[in-house]
Amino acid sequence: MAPERWIKSPGADTLPDAGPGSAAVPSASQMVAGLRATSQGEGLVELLSPEGVLTPHPDYPLDVTPELLRDLYRDMVLVRRFDREANALQRQGQLGIWVPLLGQEAAQIGAGRAMRPQDMAFPSYREHGIAWCRGIDPTELLGIFRGTDHSGWDPKATRFHDYTIVIGNQVLNATGYAMGQRFDGKVGSGGPDAENTDEATIVFFGDGATSQGDVHEGMVYAAAFDAPVVFYCQNNQWAISEPVEKQSRVPLHKRALGYGFPGIRVDGNDVLACLAVTRWALDECRSGNGPVMIEAFTYRMDAHTTSDDPTRYRLADETEAWKMFDPIERVRVYLTRSGGADQAFFDGVQAEADELAARFRAFTVAMPTPGPERMFSHVYTAPHHQLDRQQAEYLEYLAGFEGDAESGAGGTVNGHAGATAGGAR
Amino acid sequence: MAPERWIKSPGADTLPDAGPGSAAVPSASQMVAGLRATSQGEGLVELLSPEGVLTPHPDYPLDVTPELLRDLYRDMVLVRRFDREANALQRQGQLGIWVPLLGQEAAQIGAGRAMRPQDMAFPSYREHGIAWCRGIDPTELLGIFRGTDHSGWDPKATRFHDYTIVIGNQVLNATGYAMGQRFDGKVGSGGPDAENTDEATIVFFGDGATSQGDVHEGMVYAAAFDAPVVFYCQNNQWAISEPVEKQSRVPLHKRALGYGFPGIRVDGNDVLACLAVTRWALDECRSGNGPVMIEAFTYRMDAHTTSDDPTRYRLADETEAWKMFDPIERVRVYLTRSGGADQAFFDGVQAEADELAARFRAFTVAMPTPGPERMFSHVYTAPHHQLDRQQAEYLEYLAGFEGDAESGAGGTVNGHAGATAGGAR
Amino acid sequence: MTATSAAPATSGAQQATSVTMAKALNMGLRAAMEADPKVLVMGEDVGKLGGVFRITDGLQKDFGEHRVLDTPLAESGIIGTGVGLALRGYRPVCEIQFDGFVFPGFDQIISQVAKVTYRSQGVWSMPMVIRIPFGGGIGAVEHHAESPESFFCHIAGLRVVSCSTAADAYWMIQEAIASPDPVVFFEPKRRYWEKGALDTATAPQTTFSAAVRREGTDCTVASYGPSMPVLAKAADAAAAEGRSLEIIDLRSLSPLDLEPVLASVRKTGHLVVVSEAPRESSITSEVAARVTEEAFYSLAAPVLRVAGFDTPYPPSRIEEEYLPDLDKVLDAVDRSLAY
Amino acid sequence: MTATSAAPATSGAQQATSVTMAKALNMGLRAAMEADPKVLVMGEDVGKLGGVFRITDGLQKDFGEHRVLDTPLAESGIIGTGVGLALRGYRPVCEIQFDGFVFPGFDQIISQVAKVTYRSQGVWSMPMVIRIPFGGGIGAVEHHAESPESFFCHIAGLRVVSCSTAADAYWMIQEAIASPDPVVFFEPKRRYWEKGALDTATAPQTTFSAAVRREGTDCTVASYGPSMPVLAKAADAAAAEGRSLEIIDLRSLSPLDLEPVLASVRKTGHLVVVSEAPRESSITSEVAARVTEEAFYSLAAPVLRVAGFDTPYPPSRIEEEYLPDLDKVLDAVDRSLAY
Numbered sequence A, B: 001m002a003p004e005r006w007i008k009s010p011g012a013d014t015l016p017d018a019g020p021g022s023a024a025v026p027s028a029s030q031m032v033a034g035l036r037a038t039s040q041g042e043g044l045v046e047l048l049s050p051e052g053v054l055t056p057h058p059d060y061p062l063d064v065t066p067e068l069l070r071d072l073y074r075d076m077v078l079v080r081r082f083d084r085e086a087n088a089l090q091r092q093g094q095l096g097i098w099v100p101l102l103g104q105e106a107a108q109i110g111a112g113r114a115m116r117p118q119d120m121a122f123p124s125y126r127e128h129g130i131a132w133c134r135g136i137d138p139t140e141l142l143g144i145f146r147g148t149d150h151s152g153w154d155p156k157a158t159r160f161h162d163y164t165i166v167i168g169n170q171v172l173n174a175t176g177y178a179m180g181q182r183f184d185g186k187v188g189s190g191g192p193d194a195e196n197t198d199e200a201t202i203v204f205f206g207d208g209a210t211s212q213g214d215v216h217e218g219m220v221y222a223a224a225f226d227a228p229v230v231f232y233c234q235n236n237q238w239a240i241s242e243p244v245e246k247q248s249r250v251p252l253h254k255r256a257l258g259y260g261f262p263g264i265r266v267d268g269n270d271v272l273a274c275l276a277v278t279r280w281a282l283d284e285c286r287s288g289n290g291p292v293m294i295e296a297f298t299y300r301m302d303a304h305t306t307s308d309d310p311t312r313y314r315l316a317d318e319t320e321a322w323k324m325f326d327p328i329e330r331v332r333v334y335l336t337r338s339g340g341a342d343q344a345f346f347d348g349v350q351a352e353a354d355e356l357a358a359r360f361r362a363f364t365v366a367m368p369t370p371g372p373e374r375m376f377s378h379v380y381t382a383p384h385h386q387l388d389r390q391q392a393e394y395l396e397y398l399a400g401f402e403g404d405a406e407s408g409a410g411g412t413v414n415g416h417a418g419a420t421a422g423g424a425r
Numbered sequence C, D: 001m002t003a004t005s006a007a008p009a010t011s012g013a014q015q016a017t018s019v020t021m022a023k024a025l026n027m028g029l030r031a032a033m034e035a036d037p038k039v040l041v042m043g044e045d046v047g048k049l050g051g052v053f054r055i056t057d058g059l060q061k062d063f064g065e066h067r068v069l070d071t072p073l074a075e076s077g078i079i080g081t082g083v084g085l086a087l088r089g090y091r092p093v094c095e096i097q098f099d100g101f102v103f104p105g106f107d108q109i110i111s112q113v114a115k116v117t118y119r120s121q122g123v124w125s126m127p128m129v130i131r132i133p134f135g136g137g138i139g140a141v142e143h144h145a146e147s148p149e150s151f152f153c154h155i156a157g158l159r160v161v162s163c164s165t166a167a168d169a170y171w172m173i174q175e176a177i178a179s180p181d182p183v184v185f186f187e188p189k190r191r192y193w194e195k196g197a198l199d200t201a202t203a204p205q206t207t208f209s210a211a212v213r214r215e216g217t218d219c220t221v222a223s224y225g226p227s228m229p230v231l232a233k234a235a236d237a238a239a240a241e242g243r244s245l246e247i248i249d250l251r252s253l254s255p256l257d258l259e260p261v262l263a264s265v266r267k268t269g270h271l272v273v274v275s276e277a278p279r280e281s282s283i284t285s286e287v288a289a290r291v292t293e294e295a296f297y298s299l300a301a302p303v304l305r306v307a308g309f310d311t312p313y314p315p316s317r318i319e320e321e322y323l324p325d326l327d328k329v330l331d332a333v334d335r336s337l338a339y
């Protein structure tokens, strides 16, 4: 048969013709490149349309009850609320940085609620909504962003791994964990209560991450070892300033074809679709048919982080356009129309959100700074004579400052240690 | 639409049931796993069947003249001859190691002869046949394997890069080079003599290499920058002791689907098919429609290297089965049947092969060992005071041995340097 | 090999004619791109965004998308394709977004960037620059405040340098780009916004050499990059206490330019080496070992090190505990002089 | 922290009861796998082939394919999935086929293996062993004879060890597997086939400590792994010349166990450190710097280093030029004593 060919649309090529100035004023078309490159391609799975119309999907059945919708709505509202609060806290200097999830509430709550207690999650650094679903209090996320520590919850007890900042690393770690679930006989056991005892793993990464070697190797290993892992890619169209088309010519879920496992594109702003598809994928893995890849097609409504300035690389038009696909609004509309919730419910959720925000803020400003010994603790699990000695010497050095009015531990004061010859002075 | 699912054939799973002893005696089915995993799947491109029947291919036209066939036959016979000679030389202690290409003559000669002079090639470490096509004398390959140097030809003049031993590295290097060809305006120029001036790059790697992150990133970058590079994977079924199914569930050429460029599987033992498909792919790249992936479906007839012992991991049956697909034999049969060559021709090629082998052997045993200064040369292009000093001091140290009967430069002799206090003795 | 630069690490901070180190790097890149059309800038977000630190600000606008490449998110890809571009005759300047993210590209750096010339017996040169914003002190999250320079100093085939002033930043990046050998270029991100005098008229002979920043007689203190301002402060504080420190900016971390250090040690008999990098098997180990080998009889005390602890980089709220500071340097000087 | 082992580096080579280092490693792995069902072996070709050096020979046959994993050809994958398996409660023993091929896995090692415990404030331990056959002298092609140990000594969160005898190989691999911390385990491939006495009955208290292999009075010579037999020969040759060398096997490269070295230097006043690794910013730099810091007044001469040159590993036909040998060691001893 004739090979599928890839022929560039004439003129699309900006190279090598692109001379100086070519990139001067980004055109709207350049700017919505990310969308263009990926919104083509058939088979986006959607249950609840942006207009709030519910259409069951033959392959991904879901029992849509008012309770379910109210719970998901509440989850999304509360998560968005503390996300916005964190953003504000950073602006006020209370956090060093914040990584907003704004716009990705459905992609995360849908996936998070699809998980069973025995399942394991490996997040990137933006998965505050997944953390919420794993029962982690939002305040436990703050240590990383206030700089008091590198993590803040119990990743073993919550089955929610520490955030991973090095793009792609966690995909291999998750695959290995899933291999272990299989080696433990926790996959496709056919046991009586299998759905509550058999396990699966889900790993979260972005559109940009798909270019990293580690993500590829994770998919290769998962396929080779039939690992029960769901590769959940939140395609929010941007990797900082780079639109997704810089990473791929074709929709990202198609990567799965090259490895021999299913790849599904879901409307990432439709919490019901994300829930239904992720549940299907986790159960496929649980029963031994893993891995599975999911591309949640969504949008990063805010800056990459509070340090980022999106006005330099994307148009307000684009963000405006996406507001019409808001993940929370469509649920609110459906709940209202269908009579699944009344105003009291919405007001109640709002009040709960405000309380959460207040508690979140109060906690932040009161967070203690660890002592110098944190620097040396938990580098190793077993004793380490060299490090113990470095710690002892440093604490002794600090002790030399005591009583020195101007000084504080580790401060860059002018009077220095009396623990040494300098003490003579 | 329903997602393509991956359901393991019941019983195929050896895990976690596989207990001690499971891998005791490799079964034939385990052993031919590599073939099983990849010989399925439609659309293998073949022009000249193992039985020597020629069938033109609609998508990959080729003007098959007797001259062409004789030239390809001669190439394959000569390449196989010096490959066998090198193997023998290693057995006799004249080479430290040899990496045989036995069985892959068609995959390499077909691709090598498809290249135009202006094209660039990035080999792995087994591409002796490509080197031959690039006009490199076989003796120039010997330095690496005798250990007199790390390379041995002019990679710039021959447009055949140095061998790359770290699996996958060269795929990114080739992609970058191809990006440069494009930035230089040498791709799709539409110029008058474009087929002789426009350029393309081809990179060679194995089935095992496809698992490396670098190979993935090479494909990502090539697609992102429309690089004119042909990813030529010689799937010889084995990565040392691991069958290709350890690397992939599906035929390797399908990887291309995930990146949005053509992936073609060709009969790697059919020199005509390899020539036609590679020429097509290079021209696609040359004209701006790159990249393209080719999977040449072939077989490693010998050990991985002269250090390897295949009897530990694969059955003789498997190798025997593949003998029926010999790449040279089918051309000989066709040439004879079609009257494209007479016995004199075959005898002539044989004589030429024996001469080459003799010259190859004579060259090997006479190869000089470089002096110690080679150790320090070409580490940097510009002068480097620290290294210059290390070299000077070492040469001075060696000079201290002169006149010491027992000693030689760098030998582990017992009498030591007189250049120092030790000299007093 | 030695240049004595008058420019003290932080002087001119108040001058009107001064520029930030970030601006000086941007100017240096621009000058190099204007001088040679083969110079490319590539990395993540280096285009429209101008890099997360804006070092490449405006370059894509002025030189085009085929000279300033926003790459896919993969560092092995940045380095590995950069190698291919260099083989093709380009001079790629690869930006690694943060110190902690160079490691996915480590294999390409050690196996190809550093070895291509040696392997080809000189047929290929490898004129690549790998820019790495490094070091701590900016209150960042994990992986954004590391000092990996020692790894690269241990790799034969590479040159490793670090700038500490705006003027050096401007000239050193150009010298790095002009080099036929690969240069790993460490930029002290914490100092990007500090200003320094810049005279673009007169090019120094070389900047890949140690520079004596301040002459002194009692103790030599050597460092590079982010710690140089700390050394300047230490010299002031010590002077106030009647102690004269000689301050040396190593600038070239590999190869080390030791002559100025040795000359200084022969004079002072004391040496303190300062670096944010963890202590074990590091650049500070090398300086201590080499100086001791070559000036053994001149040393009145062992070479003392003020370095990062042998721990991962700590949470930012306590990073001041980890970083070399005025007190730690003066304490080390005291200990050295007390021998 | 100190163990004085009587076993000289090459003694027992002619004994009937002795085993090769390769066999001892295989026996140690087997013992660890029998003792703990959570111990996994994973890597390229470790299954039916038993590894290219046969260190895992027979293990897949006896423990099954789910305890001895032939992995896809990707080192970041070997380490990265190993991390996940460790989080799941397994104790992965990852084999890197040759020293030069660890670098694709370097990012996972430095960013995850070394930091997971610190990041999680001790919730996770990381009981992983990374086995690396290293060093030269086997006449191999490029990337198959390197000594990358110094890189790992510079990474906080890792432990780094190397064995030099069959007995140590047997006990050290088991101690490494039992460690709750990640251990990078360097195996001197050149010595795989040398035999040594092995008594599997009495386990030493620890093997992650320096061992005095031979007592002496004139000069201390310290090394590890592949160079230990060279030191033994040097001690013999020196003895014949009336010079008494004290030979120390460091064994633990990170953390260094310096007490035995310091005690020795206080006695001899002279130290030569030997390693195949390139010299710059290396393990030998660290030993020289630390010993000088801690035994300054005891040293009659600077710590001298016999190390690899600061070049890529040369073509194998001239590798003897590159490697530390008897002459180079004795020459360094002469130079030290001549101070």
Ligand SMILES: Cc1ncc(C[n+]2csc(CCOP(=O)(O)OP(=O)(O)O)c2C)c(N)n1
Residues within 6 Å of the ligand: A126, A165, A166, A167, A205, A206, A207, A208, A209, A210, A236, A238, A239, A240, A300, A304, C044, C073, C075, C097, C101, C104
């Ligand atoms: C290995 C590595 N390189 C670079 C970075 C810097 N960086 C942080 S986030 C980011 C973009 C990630 O984009 P994507 O994968 O789409 O995830 P998103 O942030 O959009 O959720 C980059 C380049 C990093 N953290 N790790």
Ligand SMILES: Cc1ncc(C[n+]2csc(CCOP(=O)(O)OP(=O)(O)O)c2C)c(N)n1
Residues within 6 Å of the ligand: B126, B165, B166, B167, B205, B206, B207, B208, B209, B210, B236, B238, B239, B240, B300, B304, D044, D073, D075, D097, D101, D104
């Ligand atoms: C990064 C890296 N890891 C491991 C090796 C050791 N090694 C050399 S060849 C080889 C197998 C390669 O198999 P494949 O890619 O199929 O190529 P083939 O040898 O079959 O041509 C391995 C594992 C290497 N050279 N580089």
Ligand SMILES: [Mg+2]
Residues within 6 Å of the ligand: A206, A207, A208, A234, A235, A236, A237, A238, A239, A240
């Ligand atoms: Mg994104």
Ligand SMILES: [Mg+2]
Residues within 6 Å of the ligand: B206, B207, B208, B234, B235, B236, B237, B238, B239, B240, B300
């Ligand atoms: Mg192969």
